[in-house]
Amino acid sequence: METYLRHQVQQLAIPGLRNASGERWMETMELVLGMIRATGFEPKIQEWKGEQGVVYRNFLVHIPGERPEKVLLGAHYDTFEETPGADDNASAVAVLLGFLNCLKSERFPYDLEVVFYACEEPPFFGTEAMGSFVHAGTCDPAQIRFMVCLEMVGYFSESDHSQDFPLGFLRWIYGNKGNFLMGVSNLKSIQRTAPFLKSLQSIRPQFYRKFWIPFAFSGMDWSDHRSYWNRGIPAVMLTDTAMFRNSNYHGADDTTMTLNYSHMANLVHDLKSALLNMP
Secondary structure, eight states: HHHHHHHHHHHHHHHHBBTTTTTHHHHHHHHHHHHHOOOOOOOEEEEETTSSSOOEEEEEEEOOOOOOEEEEEEEEEEEEEEOOOIIIIOOOOOOOHHHHHHHOOOOOOOOEEEEEESOOOTTTTSTTHHHHHHHHTTTOOGGGEEEEEEEOOOOOOOOOOOOOSSSGGHHHHSSSOOOOOEEEEGGGGHHHHHHHHHHHHHTTTTTTTEEEEESSSTTTTTSSSSHHHHHTOOEEEEEEOGGOOTTTTTTOOGGGGGOOHHHHHHHHHHHHHHTTTOO
């Protein structure tokens, strides 16, 4: 799985390729579509046009489960400007592809929808042009169990003081080493998302942490889960905490060689196990 993930990231993390405002955007969408098809799934394409007539596409893979209520698992595939975006967000796209690639005949408790989003980065972020905003607008909140957003899941460090936080006191709770993934959610989502995070923690207790807080602050809603929160749909973001750990965030040094593919491979298998064992 590590070799597979590395190969996926190498195909994606090319400077200028995945800029949704760039000249290679059509090539990007064709690449992602081909990568999904290579896992054996044929995605549904959700397409729309921007103000300048540019086409954008979300790719949706449906996996039937025991109950029709859906769990959404998603990640954005565009980058910030011309950056290579290995961690942001090729790491998460590779994990989604790895997840699809390792499925056999498993029957999940709930329907799954795996979504690859366009247009998460500026200038789309926080607007109705976000791919996740478009997708969330087509969802019936009553039919969605919860949503899991993967946002930068590949950068880790065992060095002291490699982890920062938006609130200083948090280092006394979570430590100062950037060697974990954080599950970030709001209080309205706890009832639905807590069992999922508990399942992940039962597999690797020190690797998965959880963070809920009654008010929003820097970084809490900086990804696609915000689109579902805004629709009243429970959602949780799994992240390596982005700029609070990775100094390459939104920069030219966010390259394939900076990622930990062993941890990413663990995430692939842990997601499968946690989602299979949901109550």
